[in-house]
């Protein structure tokens with residue numbers, strides 16, 4: 270008789286306590302590079318799919334406007350992934366604020382479409398290439414490293430990296446960009462294999478978009494999709510825990526052509 274009210278009070282406190290952490294969502298995800306384009310749309314899809322979402326990038330005003338749009342169960346963090354140590358600290362703070370995180374998407378990337386910081390030097394090509402490597406390679410690995418440490422600590426998780434179809438073969442319009450994406454695709458494959466060998470329950474998904482209209486595509490662009498079209502396909506690949514996913518799906522065909530084309534064909538066409 271005495272036990273029943275104690276049980277009820279404990280149950281009530283448990284529900285109250287857990288709701289203050291997780292709200293209505295039982296799943297939670299972080300999108301790094303969520304202020305615009307693909308990452309912004311993906312954060313919205315994840316929220317609609319019942320995830321509490323952490324959104325991160327450099328531009329706080331854009332993140333706050335996204336947080337207003339999402340409405341509830343959203344956590345905002347300003348992170349510049351090219352400031353490696355600071356970014357790692359901030360990511361850990363965000364994870365701490367969210368208490369538990371099941372999925373982390375590293376979407377932040379640089380294609381050379383915006384002016385690089387003057388601190389990168391006066392030579393414009395070097396400035397762009399250095400920045401590409403700082404953001405797409407070193408920044409990516411700085412984040413992935415922290416993500417893996419966290420997932421290993423909690424014993425499970427899902428890391429998603431946004432690479433590109435350009436990872437498959439070097440592109441003449443931007444060799445450092447395609448090189449950077451090749452690095453992260455290869456890196457994710459290595460991580461996956463390492464986890465398989467160790468029997469650790471962490472999934473890795475390599476997302477490879479084709480052209481997406483988040484910037485003014487050049488005259489060479491074709492099959493251009495919107496970020497709104499691409500984000501649900503990325504979500505689908507995440508839900509299915511795919512190892513590699515091309516978005517939109519037909520880019521799988523181009524990837525295959527890129528893989529099999531002999532150098533003399535590929536070089537004479539300047540890519541596909």
Ligand SMILES: NC(=O)c1ccc[n+]([C@@H]2O[C@H](COP(=O)([O-])OP(=O)(O)OC[C@H]3O[C@@H](n4cnc5c(N)ncnc54)[C@H](OP(=O)(O)O)[C@@H]3O)[C@@H](O)[C@H]2O)c1
Pocket residue numbers: 301302303304305306307308309325326327328329331348349350351376377378379380404408431432433434477478479480481482483484496
């Ligand atoms: N658009 C395409 O055709 C295409 C094709 C293949 C792959 N991708 C890849 O898709 C991803 C998303 O690109 P997008 O097309 O959606 O372009 P986008 O609209 O320019 O989005 C890039 C995102 O990365 C963030 N970001 C950039 N530098 C950052 C840094 N140093 N630290 C933290 N966040 C940073 C930006 O936020 P802040 O400016 O607020 O920092 C923004 O949220 C990129 O990895 C890109 O390489 C795009």
